[in-house]
Amino acid sequence: MNCKRARAAISLFLDERLDPTRQARLNRHLERCPDCAAYLRDLRDGLAMLHEQPEAEPSPNFDWNLRRKLQRAALEREIMLQRPARVSFWPRFAVGAAAALAVCVVGVWLLYDEGGTVRAPLVRPGIPAVTVTPGDSAADGAGFASTPGRMPDQYRSHGTRVQAVDGRTGGLISDGGARGAVQADDPYNAVPLQGARADSAAADSVTPPGPTP
Amino acid sequence: MTRDWHQKQADAPRSDESLILAVQEGDKRAYDELVRRYKVRLYNFLLRMVANPELAEELTQDALVRAYLNADKYRTIARFSTWLYTIAINLVRNHARRRRRSPVFRMPLVGRDDGDRREMEAPDTSRMPDSDLESKEEREHIQQIVMLIPSHYREPFVLREFHDLSYEEIAAATGLKLGTVRSRINRARSHFREHWVARFRSDDAALEGGPLR
Numbered sequence: 001m002n003c004k005r006a007r008a009a010i011s012l013f014l015d016e017r018l019d020p021t022r023q024a025r026l027n028r029h030l031e032r033c034p035d036c037a038a039y040l041r042d043l044r045d046g047l048a049m050l051h052e053q054p055e056a057e058p059s060p061n062f063d064w065n066l067r068r069k070l071q072r073a074a075l076e077r078e079i080m081l082q083r084p085a086r087v088s089f090w091p092r093f094a095v096g097a098a099a100a101l102a103v104c105v106v107g108v109w110l111l112y113d114e115g116g117t118v119r120a121p122l123v124r125p126g127i128p129a130v131t132v133t134p135g136d137s138a139a140d141g142a143g144f145a146s147t148p149g150r151m152p153d154q155y156r157s158h159g160t161r162v163q164a165v166d167g168r169t170g171g172l173i174s175d176g177g178a179r180g181a182v183q184a185d186d187p188y189n190a191v192p193l194q195g196a197r198a199d200s201a202a203a204d205s206v207t208p209p210g211p212t213p
Numbered sequence: 214m215t216r217d218w219h220q221k222q223a224d225a226p227r228s229d230e231s232l233i234l235a236v237q238e239g240d241k242r243a244y245d246e247l248v249r250r251y252k253v254r255l256y257n258f259l260l261r262m263v264a265n266p267e268l269a270e271e272l273t274q275d276a277l278v279r280a281y282l283n284a285d286k287y288r289t290i291a292r293f294s295t296w297l298y299t300i301a302i303n304l305v306r307n308h309a310r311r312r313r314r315s316p317v318f319r320m321p322l323v324g325r326d327d328g329d330r331r332e333m334e335a336p337d338t339s340r341m342p343d344s345d346l347e348s349k350e351e352r353e354h355i356q357q358i359v360m361l362i363p364s365h366y367r368e369p370f371v372l373r374e375f376h377d378l379s380y381e382e383i384a385a386a387t388g389l390k391l392g393t394v395r396s397r398i399n400r401a402r403s404h405f406r407e408h409w410v411a412r413f414r415s416d417d418a419a420l421e422g423g424p425l426r
Contacts (some may be wrong), residue, residue, distance in 0.1 A: 039406065049355065058270050059266075065279070066248065077282065141317060
């Protein structure tokens with residue numbers, strides 16, 4: 001038996017959990033190992049001092065504070081029992097995510113048509129919407145980007161092909177190839193100016209705007 | 214004769230297990246009796262684990278409140294004392310986890326003369342019974358030595374040395390395997406002996422047989 005095993009055996013010996021065979025081996029080791037013999041002696045003395053320590057008493061308020069805590073805990077439990085069962089996080093998250101996705105899909109579907117053109121959302125009945133066709137700038141051949149965005153300033157004064165689209169049906173009302181300027185910054189709300197009238201009267205008459213003089 | 218037997222039965226102290234079963238039936242006097250039996254024992258266990266009388270008292274009250282609220286979860290397969298110590302150990306572990314997240318002021322203490330410095334909370338022994346100054350100092354030193362044992366070794370050590378729980382009961386209370394309990398008690402004793410010798414044995418020769426790691 002080496003010293004490491006002997007000290008593990010000493011711990012079991014102090015608890016009277018050592019079988020007779022191992023105890024005999026430990027005794028033989030202790031006879032010829034003064035370090036382990038000192039270890040056993042110190043441990044016995046130290047633990048004896050430990051066991052002599054008197055028990056400490058809790059404060060005189062202990063029982064009163066305990067009763068207060070019990071009352072509070074009982075009250076909290078009652079409140080918890082009255083509260084309706086809370087739906088766990090994941091079902092609520094799934095419903096929220098599905099709703100957000102649905103809103104996104106509907107929003108994208110409303111903003112884009114199949115051809116990739118930006119449709120002005122002038123959906124009031126009877127008022128034509130205006131569609132700006134990409135790549136058809138009459139002035140310099142540069143077109144609008146097909147994605148919605150702010151209209152670059154250099155295009156404001158130049159002519160642009162303007163289409164009149166029925167706000168209700170989404171059908172093309174006119175495509176005069178007119179060279180009209182578009183005033184609005186936002187292509188969503190582009191309003192034709194020169195010769196490309198998009199007011200209600202123009203929509204009613206479905207008259208393509210004439211060429212700029 | 215039969216009457217005497219019944220009288221004896223009525224006078225005999227009820228076991229902890231029968232009391233907690235009565236608590237499950239709503240017997241508040243049975244709970245009071247359990248508090249009377251265990252508050253000092255539990256308080257001392259927690260005091261040796263946290264070395265802070267106020268905190269130990271608070272944790273003792275919390276353990277007793279939990280025992281009351283969860284009395285219906287107690288099963289007769291375990292002893293009541295083991296079940297109660299399990300609750301207390303969980304509270305100590307939770308407290309240690311919280312303290313790691315938000316550390317409090319710690320006072321460095323010199324562990325040995327060789328420059329080994331360890332940290333521990335300053336033990337407040339103001340509520341410990343003090344017959345005279347010398348024994349009070351001795352108690353403080355013993356408490357400091359116990360606190361120098363790493364907490365995962367200290368748990369089974371305190372249960373074994375101060376509360377006389379068997380290895381099997383310690384395993385049940387701490388959730389450790391029997392072999393782990395055995396080796397942790399051995400290591401804790403080795404730590405204890407090392408610090409006890411350094412503090413109480415003026416004979417330096419005793420240090421030569423230091424514990425094996």
